[in-house]
Amino acid sequence: MEKEWAKFPRFSREYIDGLESFLDFAYTRGRPQGREILCPCADCRNCVWARRHVVYDHLIATGFLKGYKVWIHHGEEISSTTKSDDDMIDNEDSQDDIYGLLYNTHRNVVEAKGGKEGPNDEARKFYHLINDANQELYPGTILHSLISYNY
Numbered sequence: 001m002e003k004e005w006a007k008f009p010r011f012s013r014e015y016i017d018g019l020e021s022f023l024d025f026a027y028t029r030g031r032p033q034g035r036e037i038l039c040p041c042a043d044c045r046n047c048v049w050a051r052r053h054v055v056y057d058h059l060i061a062t063g064f065l066k067g068y069k070v071w072i073h074h075g076e077e078i079s080s081t082t083k084s085d086d087d088m089i090d091n092e093d094s095q096d097d098i099y100g101l102l103y104n105t106h107r108n109v110v111e112a113k114g115g116k117e118g119p120n121d122e123a124r125k126f127y128h129l130i131n132d133a134n135q136e137l138y139p140g141t142i143l144h145s146l147i148s149y150n151y
């Protein structure tokens with residue numbers, strides 16, 4: 001909900017109009033106890049139940065409790081007002097997901113190489129090499145072949 005008006009002087013038209021909209025909001029979206037709502041003025045600090053005209057007077061006289069930016073005691077949800085922040089976090093999450101996906105893909109490839117399919121393939125080549133080696137006359141060549149194969 002728009003709250004720029006709260007920065008205006010408390011006798012200004014903007015503040016008074018905004019205050020009315022706040023009270024409307026508090027009585028429709030919040031949870032009034034009968035005809036009373038928690039007074040968010042600097043004196044009552046959301047600890048005192050008061051009627052609309054009392055809250056109105058308090059908010060003109062002393063203004064809002066400092067730092068009371070999200071009207072959680074008057075029907076406003078934190079998530080609805082910090083939506084832009086959430087969006088930013090979502091974007092970061094998406095980036096993480098992409099990196100995570102790349103990492104997983106890379107890992108799968110690595111695992112495929114050295115994991116499931118790899119050993120069979122490697123083993124086949126290795127046995128092929130051994131078979132070749134069996135036909136070799138010089139053992140030193142086998143070792144050389146194995147080394148150059150692995151590195």
Ligand SMILES: [Zn+2]
Pocket residue numbers: 039040041042043044045048050055058059
């Ligand atoms: Zn008050």
